[in-house]
Amino acid sequence: MTKVVTLAHYYTTPEIQEMADKVGDSLELSLFARDAEADLIVFAGVRFMAETAKILNPQAKVVLPDMGSTCSLVTMTDISRLKKWREEHSDYVHVAYINSSAEHKALADWIVTSRNVDDIIAHLYEQGKKVIYSPDRNMGAFLNFQYGYDMPLWDAVCEVHDKFNKVALDEAFSLVSGDKYLIAHPESPLPVLHESDYIGSTSQMLNWVRDYNGNSSAVIFVATEDGILYNMKKARPDLDIRQAPIYTGCKCNSCPYMKLNTIEAVKAAQEGRGGTEIDYLSEELMKEAKKPIDRMLEFSE
Numbered sequence: 001m002t003k004v005v006t007l008a009h010y011y012t013t014p015e016i017q018e019m020a021d022k023v024g025d026s027l028e029l030s031l032f033a034r035d036a037e038a039d040l041i042v043f044a045g046v047r048f049m050a051e052t053a054k055i056l057n058p059q060a061k062v063v064l065p066d067m068g069s070t071c072s073l074v075t076m077t078d079i080s081r082l083k084k085w086r087e088e089h090s091d092y093v094h095v096a097y098i099n100s101s102a103e104h105k106a107l108a109d110w111i112v113t114s115r116n117v118d119d120i121i122a123h124l125y126e127q128g129k130k131v132i133y134s135p136d137r138n139m140g141a142f143l144n145f146q147y148g149y150d151m152p153l154w155d156a157v158c159e160v161h162d163k164f165n166k167v168a169l170d171e172a173f174s175l176v177s178g179d180k181y182l183i184a185h186p187e188s189p190l191p192v193l194h195e196s197d198y199i200g201s202t203s204q205m206l207n208w209v210r211d212y213n214g215n216s217s218a219v220i221f222v223a224t225e226d227g228i229l230y231n232m233k234k235a236r237p238d239l240d241i242r243q244a245p246i247y248t249g250c251k252c253n254s255c256p257y258m259k260l261n262t263i264e265a266v267k268a269a270q271e272g273r274g275g276t277e278i279d280y281l282s283e284e285l286m287k288e289a290k291k292p293i294d295r296m297l298e299f300s301e
């Protein structure tokens with residue numbers, strides 16, 4: 001019998017999360033995939049995550065339910081331009097966010113996630129290194145601001161987080177008379193991060209909500225993809241947790257790529273009659289892409 005393991009990212013719909021053996025953020029799911037004893041891993045997330053899973057567990061058959069599940073951080077990054085940028089900064093250490101293609105990772109010295117990026121870059125600066133950061137411009141701008149770095153940044157954004165804005169937030173805040181909090185993912189623009197009470201990865205934001213022990217009538221606004229609200233509300237049904245607004249009537253804090261993981265597409269992948277196998281990465285590419293990931297894991301684990 002084929003042993004199937006289904007992984008779902010927090011940004012998929014509640015129905016998809018219910019179909020999964022494990023729900024998590026991109027790093028947690030990749031590590032789970034690495035250690036999974038499965039014949040088939042169905043990765044209900046986006047393509048760069050399924051590629052990372054394949055790089056970490058090349059023996060496994062990894063299937064993405066819908067190959068359209070890309071990410072704007074990937075599609076906004078032209079690899080030949082990135083190569084040139086890397087060459088122009090040959091005396092720098094290239095740190096790349098895990099939200100990047102396998103080709104992108106192969107051009108990096110370190111991979112980071114939103115959970116370990118602060119510590120890894122601080123470690124490099126302590127060693128007197130100069131650092132370039134790709135692909136997320138918002139995250140890079142935040143790190144430069146927060147720590148006084150001057151890292152040259154690649155110019156790509158998450159099309160979901162980049163839409164959060166201070167005007168809509170201020171309007172929403174003005175309608176709440178009592179206590180209010182904003183928690184945000186660092187892929188959000190700097191003016192939004194300046195307004196935030198807490199900035200963290202998806203799992204860290206979830207933990208913040210879980211552990212919240214302030215005024216129980218406070219409103220908690222969340223600036224990240226809307227899928228996570230399901231887990232937050234499940235963890236703390238007693239709290240008033242709301243999506244941070246983008247602009248009136250807009251539901252655009254939903255990632256269109258994550259939402260391609262429909263019930264039908266995931267079911268078809270689980271039954272071996274649908275989805276696309278991640279089998280297009282050459283051994284050489286996987287080897288090169290794995291080096292900066294291993295460096296991160298050695299540092300963080």
Ligand code: CIZ
Pocket residue numbers: 024025026027099113114158185187201202
């Ligand atoms: O924006 C994303 O895709 C994120 C935050 C993924 C993750 O789990 O780190």
Ligand code: SF4
Pocket residue numbers: 011046070071072073099158159160161225255256257258
């Ligand atoms: Fe990419 Fe943004 Fe979607 Fe995450 S939420 S997969 S960063 S487009």
